Each structure stands twice: as structure tokens, then as C-alpha cells.
Amino acid sequence: MKQLIFVLSFAFLSFANAQHAMTEEVSFDELVKRYSKNVYNNASKALEYATQAKNIAVVNGDAKQLTQVDYYIANCEFTLEKNKAALTHIEAAITQATPLKDVLFLYKCMSLKGNILLELGEDSKALKTYVKAQEYAKKIGKPIYEILPLCSIALIKKTHKDYEEAILMYKDILKRLNTLNETPDVRYYRLLVLMHIADTYLRLKNTAEATLYNNIGLEKSTDEQDAWAHYPLLMNKAIIRYQKGEYKLSIPLVKLVEAYAEGKNENLYITSLFYLGKNAYQLQLYKESIQHFEKTYAIMKASDDADMNEKELHEFLALAYHQTKNAEKALFHFQQYTALEKKQSAEDLKLNNETHIMVDVVPLETEIDALGKQLTQETRSKKGFLMAAVGLLILLISSIVYYRARGKRIRKKFEALLPKVSELEKDQVQKTGTQKEIVSDEKVQAILNKLTKFEKNEAYLSKECSLGFMAEELETNTAYLSKVINTYKGKSFTAYITELRINTALVKLKNNKTLQSYTIMAIADEFGFKRQETFSRAFKAYTGIYPSQYIKNLKEKG
Structure with missing residues (x-):
């Protein structure tokens, strides 16, 4: 996600070579130069320089300098994942910058604030902030500045499963980019948008459209110059192969991504591990699939930033352990799956029985009986057996109660809907609003x-x-x-x-x-x-x- 939101964040800084000790007295401008030199590759060092520059700005009583360094500090803290502190400093920068009416600086502040809010999970606030950034971008009068907030808004739509709208936005951005002269920024955004369009189509299981846009992205990228985009595009290609049932063709591509991403891109790395497991599962290599899934699960649990579909991971773990006749672990992951299922927002749930291959994880009575027999054979301890048996009984009862209650709720909603349908039948012309x-x-x-x-x-x-x-x-x-x-x-x-x-x-x-x-x-x-x-x-x-x-x-x- 951060690859998307770093671009244009530091565009108004100049770069210079200066190698002085931190202990010597230096000017505000010199500290800003040192910040600029380190901000891309050593955020901690850049933060030290920005903090020293702020001390000088306070002594000088210079409002413009204070505004500038609050932005720098927020930017470093964001890079270092100190997002709450970053939010405090960027809000201070915005407050101080507003009377100055520096539109370009306010645009950058709003863009950074949106990025910070997104990392804090405040998507609604982030959306409003990006809209404000877009307003400033329009005032600047350069179309390229509108691209960053538009990409961010599209990403929010995609994250919340509004896939159709996200695709429309990304395609609109692509059209805008095609009207601009080719620059490094235009090239960057074009690759980014192609990558996201392909990924969004994959979430809709539309492999044809995903292939079209993904191939364009691969043609326009190289593994050396554009590794940040090239390998996610390769991962998309591997997922396309997987969705087409071409599991053996998918695996070599996933391994290429795995080799690149390890130690460089955590989210891409765990995605590659997950798909190694999924491909192995489909090829009925269940023990191998469990190894990949468990490795994915371990990384996900240890990380605060891992972006992973945990519910789907538990689904596959439950089925893979069931296939290897490990009933205890199969039940554990089934329970994790159902707990996450209940937590999901109703607006994010989709009915897609034809493509949802894990539907078998919801146990029927016969499946629970089979698990019980396996557990009896595997559990030698009487205490362990009794505990497992009680767990199975509770699970069976809970499943029956849950699905009966669910059926009643649906029936009640259906009955409440019928009068509305009757009213609609009476109208020769449907009226969806009133004058x-x-x-x-x-x-x-x-x-x-x-x-x-x-x-x-x-x-x-x-x-x-x-x-x-x-x-x-x-x-x-x-x-x-x-x-x-x-x-x-x-x-x-x-x-x-x-x-x-x-x-x-x-x-x-x-x-x-x-x-x-x-x-x-x-x-x-x-x-x-x-x-x-x-x-x-x-x-x-x-x-x-x-x-x-x-x-x-x-x-x-x-």
C-alpha cells in the first residue's frame, strides 16, 4: 500500500551533499538539506535533522519554517510507522499552513494526512482528506497532481469490495494519464493502475479482463527498473493461472515472486506462500500445502502490517488438515474461520457459491461424525478424547442452532418483503421517488x-x-x-x-x-x-x- 502513497510526498525538497557531525552547529537550511538527502533511505536520521531544524525554527519564531518542519517530521514518522505521532505533526502543519495559502504545500499535507489515516484504519476520514487533496490539486492546475488522491480513493473502494466502482475509477485515471506527456511520474502511475485493475478483476474472478490489463503492465515493466510493479504483476499472472486451474503452470511463477519478495516485501511474500499452499492443495499435496499455509499463518500472526485474507487461510488450513486426518487442527481452524465469518461486515459479504471452493468447510452432521471417528483413533488420552468429544458435540449443536436461527431470520425478512412486492405489482409504472x-x-x-x-x-x-x-x-x-x-x-x-x-x-x-x-x-x-x-x-x-x-x-x- 505504501508504494502507492509515497509518490509526490517530498517533491518540493532540494538535494545536496553535506557530511557534518550531528554535534556541530548548523543552519536551518543546512539541516533541511541533510533531511532531504536521508529521507528516502534513512528515515531515522532524517527525523533527527528535521527535529533539530524545528528547534531552530522555534528560536527564530518563523511560522513558515515551523510549518515546513512539522511536515518533514510527520513524513519521517509515517515512514517509520509512528502513525499517531505523524498525525499530530501533520495536523499542526495544516493548521499553520492554512493562513499562508500555499496551495501546493497544503496539497502535500493533505495527501500525507490521508496516507497516515489510511494506515491507522481510519478509511472514512482518509477518504474525506483525499477529496480535499484533490480540490487543492485542481487549484494547482497540473493534472498529474490529481492522480495521487484519485488512486488513493480507488484503493479505498477496492479495499471495501466496491470492485466495480474501483475499476471504473482506475480506468478513468488511466485515460487521464494517456493525455499527459510521458514522465517518470506518469510511467509510475500507469504501471500502478494497470496492476490494480488486474488485481481487482481477479477478485471478481474475471480472468479474461485481468489477463488483458496484467499483460499490458508486464510489457511496460522490467524486473530490474520496475521491480516494485513487475513482481506483483507476475503474482497476478500466477493467480490467473491458478483461477484457470493451471496449477502446475502457476507454481514456477509463484516461486519467482517468493524469491524476490522475501525480506523485501512482506505482503507480497506471504501472498506467494499462500498460493504455493493453494496450488499444492489443488494438486492433492496436502502435507506440502499445510507447510506453506502454516508458514503464512506464522508470519501473519507475528506482523502488525501483514495484509492477508485470514478467513480464507483458515478455510484452507481446515480442509488440508481434514484431508490429512488431523481432526483436532481441522476443528481449530474451522472455529477460527467461523469466528471471522461472523465479524465481517454485512456489506462486504458476497454470495458466490459457484466460485467459493471452500464451502465444504461448513460441516454437515455426517462430516462431524467422520471427524469424531478420526479423533477417536488419533486421541489416546481418555481426557483428550472426552474434551474433543464435548467440543464436537458443542460444534454440532451450535451449527444446528445457528443455521436454524439464520433460516428463521431470512424467512422473517422474506415475509416482511412480500407486502412491498404486492405494492409494486399494483403499479403499472414503478416510482422510485416523489416530486x-x-x-x-x-x-x-x-x-x-x-x-x-x-x-x-x-x-x-x-x-x-x-x-x-x-x-x-x-x-x-x-x-x-x-x-x-x-x-x-x-x-x-x-x-x-x-x-x-x-x-x-x-x-x-x-x-x-x-x-x-x-x-x-x-x-x-x-x-x-x-x-x-x-x-x-x-x-x-x-x-x-x-x-x-x-x-x-x-x-x-x-
Whole structure:
């Protein structure tokens, strides 16, 4: 993550060679030069120089110097992962810089503050800060300055599984970069964006699009000059092979990444270990897979910064130990998996049964019985056996209680949804918002009349129904159409279209048994969604249940 957010953080500093002892008296400017020389390769030393420079600035009573060194200190502390202290200093710098109205400096302060907040897990605050940085970037008037906050915002969307929106943002950034003259910064961002687009498509299991963008990135990078991007792109290529079931072809690529990343890039290293384990598991080399998974788990537990899908790791450990007939460890990792499952935010959960290969980790009664028999053979101690047996019994009861309670909750939400569906059936034209006032503007009224016809014809079910497409169909511009929808429908364009589609899906699924037999992917396509995951997430957000749960209850109700 930090490879993304370091760029442009120090652009206004000059570099010079100066080798003086820390004990001698030096000027403010000389200390700034020493800071500049060390900031990239020795943050601790740079912090010492910045602190000394601040002491001089305090004595001088120079507000501009104080503002400058507070930024330097925050920057060093951020690099050294002292993020709380860094936040204090960058906020001081912003407070002091605001009256000075130095737009470029404020942009850099806001960018750094966003980076710090992101590392502290304050994603919402970071998002607002990056938006502010983007505002300053626009005032600067140089398009390259807008790229950093845009990349950071896209990363936040990606982190919170808003994959479709993240991809749209990254593609927009790519278009912006293609309009700029080629510079080292433009080249850097282009590689970064290609890497993230490919990675985001992989999270959507879209190997075709992932391959397209990943190959472009690999063609534009070298393993020496661009190692920071080249090896993550190689890791993407290995994951593409894995998702295609080409496990033996994936392994050599993963090993190349592992050899590079060890001791250099912890997150990339543990990702390579994890995929060595996943490939081994798919090749039924279960003991080998456990070795890789356990090594990944050990590094993850020992690190504060490891970025790893811990839930998925426990899934694979549970299944791998089950395959090697180690019931005790299989149960341990299953319990860790279920605990993490419950912690996940509802908005981040996805219904993706076709690709979720670990669904078997949720035990059925027969599976628990099998584990119990294995544990009986493996456990020689009577005490150990009794404890394990009690654990199995508790797990069985808990599983039954949990899934029955879950079924009741879903049924209750389904029953509460039916009156809404009945109301929708009564309306010949679905209305997703109400006019806030009597419309006197003829131009607005004309747009609203066209929207009514648009809704009646169900034109929103087209997958090409973007704001631009719709504005063209309604013979207006995107800004005006968006304003009309916000004012008279009471919601954004995206929310307006999504609600129309979900309402239509609710009614048609209820009344069309053939449609109920379709796959979720086919149903998503039927109602204008390009991706199954987007449809499932939107359906859940609007109704409280997933489309598969809605269909299941419709069938049971008859």
C-alpha cells in the first residue's frame, strides 16, 4: 500500500551533499538539506535533522519554517510507522499552513494526512482528506497532481469490495494519464493502475479482463527498473493461472515472486506462500500445502502490517488438515474461520457459491461424525478424547442452532418483503421517488415525462444504461439529467437505476417460475447487471436478503 502513497510526498525538497557531525552547529537550511538527502533511505536520521531544524525554527519564531518542519517530521514518522505521532505533526502543519495559502504545500499535507489515516484504519476520514487533496490539486492546475488522491480513493473502494466502482475509477485515471506527456511520474502511475485493475478483476474472478490489463503492465515493466510493479504483476499472472486451474503452470511463477519478495516485501511474500499452499492443495499435496499455509499463518500472526485474507487461510488450513486426518487442527481452524465469518461486515459479504471452493468447510452432521471417528483413533488420552468429544458435540449443536436461527431470520425478512412486492405489482409504472414540489419549469417537466416513459418501457434493464447513454436518449446533458433525478427522484442516478432494477427483479421473480430456475448470473444479466456479485450485493442492500434466498423462499411458499 505504501508504494502507492509515497509518490509526490517530498517533491518540493532540494538535494545536496553535506557530511557534518550531528554535534556541530548548523543552519536551518543546512539541516533541511541533510533531511532531504536521508529521507528516502534513512528515515531515522532524517527525523533527527528535521527535529533539530524545528528547534531552530522555534528560536527564530518563523511560522513558515515551523510549518515546513512539522511536515518533514510527520513524513519521517509515517515512514517509520509512528502513525499517531505523524498525525499530530501533520495536523499542526495544516493548521499553520492554512493562513499562508500555499496551495501546493497544503496539497502535500493533505495527501500525507490521508496516507497516515489510511494506515491507522481510519478509511472514512482518509477518504474525506483525499477529496480535499484533490480540490487543492485542481487549484494547482497540473493534472498529474490529481492522480495521487484519485488512486488513493480507488484503493479505498477496492479495499471495501466496491470492485466495480474501483475499476471504473482506475480506468478513468488511466485515460487521464494517456493525455499527459510521458514522465517518470506518469510511467509510475500507469504501471500502478494497470496492476490494480488486474488485481481487482481477479477478485471478481474475471480472468479474461485481468489477463488483458496484467499483460499490458508486464510489457511496460522490467524486473530490474520496475521491480516494485513487475513482481506483483507476475503474482497476478500466477493467480490467473491458478483461477484457470493451471496449477502446475502457476507454481514456477509463484516461486519467482517468493524469491524476490522475501525480506523485501512482506505482503507480497506471504501472498506467494499462500498460493504455493493453494496450488499444492489443488494438486492433492496436502502435507506440502499445510507447510506453506502454516508458514503464512506464522508470519501473519507475528506482523502488525501483514495484509492477508485470514478467513480464507483458515478455510484452507481446515480442509488440508481434514484431508490429512488431523481432526483436532481441522476443528481449530474451522472455529477460527467461523469466528471471522461472523465479524465481517454485512456489506462486504458476497454470495458466490459457484466460485467459493471452500464451502465444504461448513460441516454437515455426517462430516462431524467422520471427524469424531478420526479423533477417536488419533486421541489416546481418555481426557483428550472426552474434551474433543464435548467440543464436537458443542460444534454440532451450535451449527444446528445457528443455521436454524439464520433460516428463521431470512424467512422473517422474506415475509416482511412480500407486502412491498404486492405494492409494486399494483403499479403499472414503478416510482422510485416523489416530486418534492409542483414543477413549473417546462424543461424539467419534459425530462420527467421522458423519465416516466423510460420507466414504463423498462429501458433501465439495458446493461448499457449509463448516465451518458440515458442523457442522450432523453436529449439532454448528463449534468442536467443528474440534477433533475437528484431533485425530483430524491436519489443519485446510480441509486435510481439500481432500485428500478431490483424492484423489477422482485416482481418478475415472484411471478415467473422459469426465471426462478435460472442461475444467479443469468438473472443478474436479465435485469441489467454486468456482474453477478454486483447484483447480489445490490439485492441484499435493498431487501435484506440475497436473491438466492428470495428465490428459495418463493419456491417453498409455492
